[in-house]
Amino acid sequence: xxxxxxxxxxxxxxxxxxxxxxxxxxxxxxxxxxxxxxxxxxxxxxxxxxxxxxxxxxxxxxxxxxxxxxxxxxxxxxxxxxxxxxxxxxxxxxxxxxxxxxxxxxxxxxxxxxxxxxxxxxxxxxxxxxxxxxxxxxxxxxxxxxxxxxxxxxxxxxxxxxxxxxxxxxxxxxxxxxxxxxxxxxxxxxxxxxxxxxxxxxxxxxxxxxxxxxxxxxxxxxxxxxxxxxxxxxxxxxxxxxxxxxxxxxxxxxxxxxxxxxxxxxxxxxxxxxxxxxxxxxxxxxxxxxxxxxxxxxxxxxxxxxxxxxxxxxxxxxxxxxxxxxxxxxxxxxxxxxxxxxxxxxxxxxxxxxxxxxxxxxxxxxxxxxxxxxxxxxxxxxxxxxxxxxxxxxxxxxxxxxxxxxxxxxxxxxxxxxxxxxxxxxxxxxxxxxxxxxxxxxxxxxxxxxxxxxxxxxxxxxxxxxxxxxxxxxxxxxxxxxxxxxxxxxxxxxxxxxxxxxxxxxxxxxxxxxxxxxxxxxxxxxxxxxxxxxxxxxxxxxxxxxxxxxxxxxxxxxxxxxxxxxxxxxxxxxxxxxxxxxxxxxxxxxxxxxxxxxxxxxxxxxxxxxxxxxxxxxxxxxxxxxxxxxxxxxxxxxxxxxxxxxxxxxxxxxxxxxxxxxxxxxxxxxxxxxxxxxxxxxxxxxxxxxxxxxxxxxxxxxxxxxxxxxxxxxxxxxxxxxxxxxxxxxxxxxxxxxxxxxxxxxxxxxxxxxxxxxxxxxxxxxxxxxxxxxxxxxxxxxxxxxxxxxxxxxxxxxxxxxxxxxxxxxxxxxxxxxxxxxxxxxxxxxxxxxxxxxxxxxxxxxxxxxxxxxxxxxxxxxxxxxxxxxxxxxxxxxxxxxxxxxxxxxxxxxxxxx
Ligand code: B3K
Ligand code: ZN
Numbered sequence: 102x103x104x105x106x107x108x109x110x111x112x113x114x115x116x117x118x119x120x121x122x123x124x125x126x127x128x129x130x131x132x133x134x135x136x137x138x139x140x141x142x143x144x145x146x147x148x149x150x151x152x153x154x155x156x157x158x159x160x161x162x163x164x165x166x167x168x169x170x171x172x173x174x175x176x177x178x179x180x181x182x183x184x185x186x187x188x189x190x191x192x193x194x195x196x197x198x199x200x201x202x203x204x205x206x207x208x209x210x211x212x213x214x215x216x217x218x219x220x221x222x223x224x225x226x227x228x229x230x231x232x233x234x235x236x237x238x239x240x241x242x243x244x245x246x247x248x249x250x251x252x253x254x255x256x257x258x259x260x261x262x263x264x265x266x267x268x269x270x271x272x273x274x275x276x277x278x279x280x281x282x283x284x285x286x287x288x289x290x291x292x293x294x295x296x297x298x299x300x301x302x303x304x305x306x307x308x309x310x311x312x313x314x315x316x317x318x319x320x321x322x323x324x325x326x327x328x329x330x331x332x333x334x335x336x337x338x339x340x341x342x343x344x345x346x347x348x349x350x351x352x353x354x355x356x357x358x359x360x361x362x363x364x365x366x367x368x369x370x371x372x373x374x375x376x377x378x379x380x381x382x383x384x385x386x387x388x389x390x391x392x393x394x395x396x397x398x399x400x401x402x403x404x405x406x407x408x409x410x411x412x413x414x415x416x417x418x419x420x421x422x423x424x425x426x427x428x429x430x431x432x433x434x435x436x437x438x439x440x441x442x443x444x445x446x447x448x449x450x451x452x453x454x455x456x457x458x459x460x461x462x463x464x465x466x467x468x469x470x471x472x473x474x475x476x477x478x479x480x481x482x483x484x485x486x487x488x489x490x491x492x493x494x495x496x497x498x499x500x501x502x503x504x505x506x507x508x509x510x511x512x513x514x515x516x517x518x519x520x521x522x523x524x525x526x527x528x529x530x531x532x533x534x535x536x537x538x539x540x541x542x543x544x545x546x547x548x549x550x551x552x553x554x555x556x557x558x559x560x561x562x563x564x565x566x567x568x569x570x571x572x573x574x575x576x577x578x579x580x581x582x583x584x585x586x587x588x589x590x591x592x593x594x595x596x597x598x599x600x601x602x603x604x605x606x607x608x609x610x611x612x613x614x615x616x617x618x619x620x621x622x623x624x625x626x627x628x629x630x631x632x633x634x635x636x637x638x639x640x641x642x643x644x645x646x647x648x649x650x651x652x653x654x655x656x657x658x659x660x661x662x663x664x665x666x667x668x669x670x671x672x673x674x675x676x677x678x679x680x681x682x683x684x685x686x687x688x689x690x691x692x693x694x695x696x697x698x699x700x701x702x703x704x705x706x707x708x709x710x711x712x713x714x715x716x717x718x719x720x721x722x723x724x725x726x727x728x729x730x731x732x733x734x735x736x737x738x739x740x741x742x743x744x745x746x747x748x749x750x751x752x753x754x755x756x757x758x759x760x761x762x763x764x765x766x767x768x769x770x771x772x773x774x775x776x777x778x779x780x781x782x783x784x785x786x787x788x789x790x791x792x793x794x795x796x797x798x799x800x801x802x803x804x805x806x807x808x809x810x811x812x813x814x815x816x817x818x819x820x821x822x823x824x825x826x827x828x829x830x831x832x833x834x835x836x837x838x839x840x841x842x843x844x845x846x847x848x849x850x851x852x853x854x855x856x857x858x859x860x861x862x863x864x865x866x867x868x869x870x871x872x873x874x875x876x877x878x879x880x881x882x883x884x885x886x887x888x889x890x891x892x893x894x895x896x897x898x899x900x901x902x903x904x905x906x907x908x909x910x911x912x913x914x915x916x917x918x919x920x921x922x923x924x925x926x927x928x929x930x931x932x933x934x935x936x937x938x939x940x941x942x943x944x945x946x947x948x949x950x951x952x953x954x955x956x957x958x959x960x961x962x963x964x965x966x967x968x969x970x971x972x973x974x975x976x977x978x979x980x981x982x983x984x985x986x987x988x989x990x991x992x993x994x995x996x997x998x999x
Contacts (some may be wrong), residue, residue, distance in 0.1 A: 112480045113419040119237055120154035121145050123244045128234065132252035132296050134206035134216050138167075141201075141234040143244070146194040159199075159235040160228070161185040163213070166235075167200040186235040199235050208232070209907055209948045217362035218321065220297025221257065222375060224368060227418055227484045230289035240288040240415045241527040250296060251278045257296040259319070263287070263371045265353055283371055285351065286525060288414055293370030295319070295358045302328040306336055308350050309343040318381065319358040323868075327382035330393055330791070331357060334400035341401070341435050346516055348408045357381060357400065361870055364909055364951045365488070367399050369406030376403070379871055379910060385789035385831040387872050390796035392832070397439065402432035413520065416527045418484045422476045422552075423530045425488070426496020430504075433497060440793045448793060450655070450681035451731045457656045457682070460498065462744045464490035464659070468557045469747070470961045471996040473588040477530050477552040482992035485951050491555070498659035499551045505599040505629055505657050507541045514540040547597045547633060556581045556588030558596060560632070561663040566647040572617075573604065573644040578636045579660075587996075598632040601657035604641065604648035609677030611651075617642050627654050627680065649673060654680040666690065672718040681732065688736045691718060692764070696745050699760035704753050709763045716771045723775050730783055731797030734804045739764060742924045752966045758925035762811075769811035780805040780821065789831040796833070803837035810845040819845050819854050826858050832872070835862070840879055847884035873903055874914035881918035884925075891926040892933045895919045906944060909952050916941050920959045927959075928966070932973035935960070939977040943984050950987030957981065957993040 122145070129140040145157070166181035169188065173196070178189035186199070208215040213232025214223050223233065231238040248262040254277040260269070264283030271277045301317040302325060308314055316335055318328040335357065342348040352372045363377035380399040383392055409431060410424035433456055441448025467473065467490050474487070476496045481487050504512040515537035522536060530552050538545035563576040577600060581592050603626050604612040611626035617640040630639050649670055653662050666674070666687075674687035692715075699709050722728065722736045742761055746752040769776065783802035785795050806825070809818035818841060826838035839858050846852030859880070866872035877898060885891035898904060898915055905911050920927050920938050927934040938960065945953035963974035975998070982994045 110480050110482055111418075111484075113417070113478070116417050116419075118151040119148055119239060119242050120151045121157055121237065122148045123237055123242055126236075126244045126246045127249075128246065128292075129249045130251065130294065132205075132221055132250060132257060134221075135204055137203050137205055137214060139201055139203065139234045140198065141236070142196065142198040143236075144194075145191075145197050155190050157188040157191045157197075159186045159188070160231040160238040161201070161235040162232045163203060163208075164232070164235065165202040167202060168198075169200075170198045171195050173198075185231065201234055203233060210951065211362055211364045211909070211949060212951065214294070215362070217360050218297075219256070220295065220299065220360070221252075222295055222358070222360045222362075223293050223370075224364065224375065225292050225370070226290040226368060227488075228290075230292055233292075236289050238289050239417070240290060241417065243286040243288050243414070243525075243527060245286050246283045246292060248281045248283075248292075248294060249278060250281075250294060251276055252296050257298070259295070259297060259299045261293075261295040261319070261356060261358065261373055263291070263293055263373050265372075285371060285412070287371050287411060288527065291369070291371045291411055291414075293368070293373040293375055295360075295373065295375065298322070299358065300325055301356075302332050304332055304336065306339065308339065310349060312353075314339075314350055314352075315354040317354070317356045319356060320378075320381065321359075324359065324378070324382050327384045327387065330383045330388075331376075331381045331396055331400055334397040335404060337397070337439060338401040338404040338435065341438060342405060342408070342431075345434070345438070346408070346431075346513065348520075350407070351412070355404075357403075361910065362908055364949070367403045369403040369410055371407070371411050374403045376400075377910065379874075382871060385791070387832055387866070387869050389831075389833040389836060390791070390799060393791050393796075394436065398432050398436050401435040402428055405431040405435070408520070412525065413523045414527045416529050418481070418487070419477055419479070420529050421484075421487060422492045422496035422499070423528065423533055425493045426476060426498075427500050427533070429493050429497035430500040433501075447681050447729055447732060450685070451729070451735065451793075451797075453655060453682050454685050454732075454735050456494075456497075460490070460494045460659060462741055462747075464494045465557050465661075466743070466747050466962060467491055468495075468555060468588060469585050469965070471585065471587055471999065472958065472961055472993070473555045473585045475553050475555045475591055479553075479591070483954070483988045485989060486954055486992055495659050502548075502551070502599050502658060503537045505601070506631070507537070507543075511541045512537070545597075547595075550594060550596050553591060554588075554593060554596070555591045556584035558598070558658075558660040559663060560598065560600065560653070560658075560660050562650070562652055564650055564664075566644070568647065571644050572640055572642055573648060574638050574640040575602065575630075575650065576636065576638040577630070577632050579632065580635070582661075595633060595635045598658045598660060600630040600632045600652075601627050601654035602630060602639075603627045603651040603654055603678075603680060603683075604644065605651055605674070605677060605679075606646055606648060609673070611679050612644060612646075612648050614641060615643050616640065629657060651678050651680055651683045653683075655682045656686075668694075668712075668714060672714065675718055675736070676721060685732070685736050688718070688722065689740055691715060693740050693745065693748065696740065696757070696760050696764060697748055699763060700745060700749060700753065700756040703759040703763075704756035709760065711764055711767050716768060719768055720772055720775060723772060723779060729797055730801040731793065734797065734800040737801075737804055743922075746924060747962070747965070751968075752962070752970075754924040754928040754966075754970075755930070765808065766811045766813070769808040770813060773809070773812060776805045776808050777817075780809065799831075799833050799837075803834065803841075806837060806841045807844065810841040815845040819852065823854050823858070826861075832875075836875055836879065840883075843879060843883040847886055847889070850886060850889045867903075870908075870910070874910050877904070877911065877914040878918040878922075881915050882923045885923075890929060890933070891919065891923060892929065892937060895937070906941075907948055909949065912941075912945065912952060912956075917956060917959075920956065928970055930969060932977070935973045935977035939980045942981050942990060946985040946987050946990050950989035953985070953987065954989035954993050957990050957997075961993065961997045963997065 123143045125144045127142040131138040169176040169179035180187045205214045205216045212229040250260040260279035262281035267280045267282050269279040299319045300322045301319045304316045318331050357374045359376050359378045359381040361378045367376040367380050405428050409427045415423050437449040437452040518540040519536035559582045561578045565574045606612050613622035614628045615622040671687045671691040678684040742757045745757045746754050783798040785798050822838045822841040829835035842855040842858050846855040942957050960974050978994050
């Protein structure tokens with residue numbers, strides 16, 4: 102095996118610096134779909150910090166080797182093999198020119214150079230550059246790039262690459278060229294090119310230091326009317342990074358390009374971000390409020406990578422969270438600031454709640470299964486499988502904890518030091534932690550465990566009030582409980598947990614906080630306790646009455662809090678906690694507890710009932726006009742079926758569905774008049790506005806509609822939904838109405854209204870692929886019934902002319918929506934869902950391993966389910982394991998079965 106062959110398992114401990122360094126790269130492309138010729142000229146020298154190697158090993162995949170020259174002379178000792186190219190006995194410093202050919206037209210993996218809609222695009226992270234040319238394709242090899250693109254002018258009028266345009270012009274035979282230069286050293290994963298028939302929305306803005314910048318959003322011509330929001334989001338991102346972190350755009354030109362075939366959300370290539378159309382294109386008719394918010398977040402995320410990821414990059418892929426966790430944190434703060442500025446805590450909390458919901462539902466589940474890994478993983482088989490909720494979302498929580506510990510100013514000081522030390526370098530998570538520690542004069546050695554330990558920590562809380570002494574003690578104990586074996590082996594000791602707490606008095610107001618040893622109470626009524634030992638007691642003094650504790654305010658650490666609140670106490674917190682996050686949290690705890698009890702009953706066939714006090718607690722939120730509509734919508738939304746199933750000793754999706762439906766119906770029927778009143782009151786007549794306020798009204802109104810659709814007699818809801826569908830001037834209202842119609846009709850096997858609306862929706866938006874994705878997704882996630890199982894609808898839709906397995910958005914809209922977002926139907930007892938899953942994973946494996954591996958993950962928690970389901974899932978996993986070829990899918994299913 103040559104050195105560049107990928108061994109089965111790559112380990113962090115095996116990191117070694119590269120034997121050679123590449124200082125400059127000049128790439129020349131002759132772009133032809135089936136046969137693109139790439140000439141790559143590099144200045145190479147031995148790495149003084151690495152051990153000597155006589156051979157130069159370059160990575161390469163799916164390339165046809167043509168020739169090699171060293172310092173202008175043909176080089177005969179070049180051997181191409183399956184994993185790359187070996188050059189024997191090279192000099193210490195030399196200019197190397199390699200010529201090779203690739204086939205973008207046949208590249209269905211969407212990694213490397215590929216064709217989509219007749220245009221050329223690239224995706225190089227993590228290891229796609231080696232599918233374009235032979236290279237030291239690893240992030241610690243940083244070079245400056247110049248790129249020359251040549252192509253037919255009629256077919257590819259626009260030629261883009263990273264950095265600044267140096268020159269462009271015509272060539273013989275109807276061809277033309279463009280030459281680009283990126284002045285910044287970068288790793289190969291940030292390389293990009295785009296060529297095709299595209300048009301741009303352009304803006305010129307001045308950056309903080311007064312330099313003019315050209316901003317462009319490139320799309321296919323018919324999409325130009327959907328680029329304004331992405332452009333505004335980009336301008337806001339530029340402003341925000343200047344004001345919050347003092348970071349300026351460093352290029353004269355910044356481009357975003359939309360492509361409809363894309364494996365993930367977007368990619369932060371230097372100066373040339375490439376985006377899934379889903380995260381660029383929006384107008385009120387085609388995009389929902391959620392789409393608008395996601396576009397703002399993803400445009401921000403990719404833009405922020407320019408500093409956190411590009412200027413300072415990762416030494417190796419184990420450090421992925423260095424850029425991803427940090428950049429997710431930055432995009433979350435950006436969205437929160439856009440919604441509520443620095444001070445509107447309620448508006449900020451809405452964003453926080455949404456982010457924590459995702460973390461708890463997805464990352465906690467990941468941490469509990471066979472793919473559990475630390476924020477900085479120790480090993481991987483296929484790096485693309487490690488762009489995970491843990492690396493991104495838990496990684497972002499880890500970054501947030503620095504800010505919770507040091508405050509915004511302390512965090513900023515740490516960031517400043519990080520850039521001062523590491524600008525232009527490829528570094529590690531330890532380097533980041535050291536910058537934060539040094540800038541704040543702190544020893545953060547213990548904090549390293551957040552990077553090396555997997556599993557979700559549990560903090561159990563005991564409290565004791567001593568009325569005579571007016572002392573209130575809070576004892577915290579930390580551990581991991583009964584975690585997945587993959588996580589257990591990483592757990593070495595207690596973490597530094599910033600534990601934010603408040604104490605609430607009988608009147609619902611926060612009490613003053615004075616810890617034992619302090620001379621007086623602090624002004625702030627939330628205190629961040631630094632919890633560092635396995636067990637630790639914090640004692641508050643001068644506590645005149647027995648308080649109710651508000652624990653882990655604003656979700657100050659990614660942990661599970663165990664505390665035995667009574668239902669009355671939760672209702673009290675839901676009504677009074679000054680921390681909006683914990684107000685929401687109290688409602689969720691209350692609902693989760695009731696729902697789990699009911700699911701347990703449903704599983705054993707005991708009749709279901711719900712206490713009036715729970716209904717009353719929800720009624721108070723529903724009718725409390727002092728709360729923002731956005732908050733009420735979040736508070737009234739029950740925990741998801743997936744999250745609830747995950748909390749059961751044995752996951753039972755059918756029982757969870759029955760319990761959740763029972764509660765929804767009960768709340769619908771008991772509060773019918775209130776839902777109707779809320780529905781009427783929160784209509785947003787007039788022109789569509791994409792503001793947080795307007796979207797809050799729509800969210801609450803549409804939640805009301807979805808509850809009304811649960812009524813025993815849904816006639817009224819059907820009437821409202823049909824009217825809303827017909828009158829809607831925006832996609833949020835139209836798709837919510839369609840969804841309500843589908844769900845209202847589920848019980849009686851489909852209704853005329855639902856059918857008509859579905860047909861109308863399709864015809865109306867036939868030419869809008871992103872909306873047709875919604876059309877597939879709405880049907881895949883709809884409620885089913887014994888007479889009308891959703892799997893049958895899904896199978897029929899697989900044969901629809903608009904379905905296309907090769908387009909990841911479309912595959913996700915139908916297949917992933919069904920397998921991952923419709924648990925009650927997917928986990929049908931007859932195993933029909935699992936058989937479908939296996940077929941699709943196997944089919945996708947041959948087309949696009951990265952997408953296949955994502956789908957493969959929807960069975961990874963199989964061991965936690967009821968015995969019948971478990972058997973069905975194991976059989977499906979075994980079938981897949983015996984048939985798939987890609988490293989991507991193999992890693993997932995083998996870990997699941999191990
Ligand atoms: N850095 C890319 C993700 C690349 C995924 C490769 N499989 C997008 C992002 O996180 O911004
Ligand atoms: Zn990212």
